[in-house]
Amino acid sequence: MTKRTRIFVGILLVYALGVGLLMYRLLADIDPRYRESAEESLVETAHLLAALVEQHSVDGQLDAEQLRPVFRSVYARNFSARIFDFEKTGVELQALVIGRDGIVRFDSIGQREGEDFSQWRDVRAALSGEYRARTTPRIAGDELSSVMYVSAPVRSGGEIVGVVSVGKPVQSLNQFVAAARRKTMLVGATSVAAVLVLAAILSMWLVRPFGLIADYARYVRSQRSFSLPRLGRRALGTLGAAYDEMRDALAGRHYVADYVQTLTHELKSPLSAIKGAAELMQEPAMPEADRQRFVANIGRETQRIQELVDRMMELAALEQQRRLPKAEPVALRPLLEELAASTEASGASRGLQVELAASDDAWVEGEAFLLRRAIGNLLANAVEFSPAGGRIHIALTARPRSIDVSVRDHGPGIPDYADERVFEKFYSLARPATGKRSTGLGLAFVKEIAELHHGRVTLRNADGGGALATPRCRASRRRRPERPASRQPLCCTVAAGGGPHRWKRRRSPGCCPSRAMTTKPPSRC
Structure with a gap:
């Protein structure tokens, strides 16, 4: 993953984390806000009922019987009240009248009269002239049966003679809380989608404000019939091309500068060697043996420059391809058998052996020529880094969606300082047998081919010594049909x-x- 991709992914992650944290705080804050609103209404209702009870209480004696027919009538009422998306058809308010001793004198639902409520904190606080609220499950262990209570004191002659406690089932509030959470989630998702659409519109506006529209209009004029899907594909293709042009324009200058700098550095050494040999050959009294040695050096360094330029041009042409021009199913087993035979023949002088482990055939979607070049480069590196009499292992592993080709040698492996640089252009390690370096473009070439085949390549030290290179490509879902034998005369x-x-x-x-x-x-x- 490139640094640019990491930065882009990091920005997306930070944005997603910020939106997620904001949504979490909003969703967690909905339930307390609804309960606070309901508590404020219950406080007013409690003081209203307390004032009503005070009017009928004489000489400190509570009289709540006038509330019984009122609540009986209220509970029996049938009505329909549409509150936004919910319909309310009955009264769920509960009321308790409690004496100064904490005993319930009146219960609107007729279930708790005679019980001792002196230890409930809202009742105890109201008897002492303070305010408290509580939420208590009506059925022990069942949170869905919870009721929120607030209490107000009942006074007679300036003294507190009782308490009116008003309750509201929490379940009646949960439906509004759930609806608010759904709407908040919908607004959040809509906002994220709107930001993405706005980013796409800004990208189109910044990249090609007029060229995109002109190309699209030109395409519409050239069509004889109107096809909305075709026009949509054309618009997406034009947008993708515009993005590629912008990316190339931004990265092209640095890319060329880096290429020129590294190429100049690589050409400096062979050019210096050629220049030095040419100056020494101008000496009139040079022995013929030395002259032939310098001529051989000039030829060798010239060949190195030629190879470097050819490989660089080949790699540059490969990097310009966005996709394979002609992808077709390629059988890897015959290709590996051919490469193994040629590799063993080239390493026969050093006694190298090539072992191929490919029990099952595997097919990839790609170009056989490029795949042969990529695996051939890995095998060439394995030959150069293998000791005399060593072995090179080739393994073919087929997975449901990908194909792995492993090339392993038994050489010195990869030094720690070169582990992160093996795929850099012009970076090369000295060969154990000769001490010379290659052009440093082979592994970069393999990496580009793997990416064109929707895969990647890794190079690491193998267990037990040596290096293990593994290009991975996407498996093909189709196979090339076999040509039947001709039966024509x-x-x-x-x-x-x-x-x-x-x-x-x-x-x-x-x-x-x-x-x-x-x-x-x-x-x-």
Whole structure:
């Protein structure tokens, strides 16, 4: 993953984290806000009922019987109140009247009269002139049956003679909380989508404000019939091309500068060697043996420059390709068998052995020529870094969606300082046998080929010594159909009347009907 991609992914992660944290805080804050609103209404209701009870309490004696027919009538009422998306059809408010001793004197639902409520904190606080609220499950262990209570004191002659406690089931609030959370999530998702659309629009506006529209209009004018899907694909293709042009324009200058700098550095050494040899050859009294040695040095360094330039041009042409021009199913087993045979032949002078482990055939979608070049480069590196009499292992591993080709040698492996630089352009390690370095473009070439085949390549030290290179490509879902053997009869072209250059074809079981006649070579009809 490139630094630019990492920065882009990092920005997306920070944006997603910020939006997620904001949504989490908003969703967590919805329930307390709804409960605070409901508590404020319950406080007013509690003081309203407390004032009503105070009017009928004489000499400090609580009288709540006037509330019984009122609540009986309220609970029996049938109505329909549409509150946004919810319909309310009944009253869920509960009321308790509690004496100064904490005993319940009146319960609107008639279930807890006579119970001792003196230890509930809202009742205890109201009896002492303070305010508290509580949420208590009506059924122990069942949070869905929780009721939120607030209490207000009942006074007679300036003294607190009782408490009115008003409750509201929490379940009636949860439906509003759930609806608010759904709407908040919808707004958040819509905002994210709107930001992405805005980013796309800004990208189009900054990249090609007029060229994109002009290309699209030109394409529309050239069409005889209107096809919305075709126009959509054309617009996306034009947008993708515009993005590629912008990316190339931004990165091209630095890319060329880096290429020129590294190429100049690599050419400096062979050019210095050629210059030094040419100056020494100008000496008149140089021995012939030295002169031949310097001539050989000039030829070798010239060949190195030529190889470097050729490989660089080949790699540059490969990097310009966005995709393979012609991808087709490629069988890897025959390709690996061919490469293994040629590698063993090239390493025969050093006693190298090549072992191929490919029990099952595997197919990839790509170009056989490039795949042969990529694996051939890895095998060439394995030959150069293998000791005399060593072995090179080639393994083919097929997975449901990818294919791995492993090339392992038993050489010195990769030094720690070169582990992160092996795929850099012009970076090369000295060969153990000769001490010389290559152009440093082989592994970069392999990396580009792997990426064109929707894969990647890794190079690491193998367990037990040596280096292990593993290019991975995407598996092909189709295979190239086998060509059936031709069953057509053999044709002979024989001379016909009218001149030696006039020929006609005849079908025959084997050869021509008359050997005396002048014939052309047989061919298939």
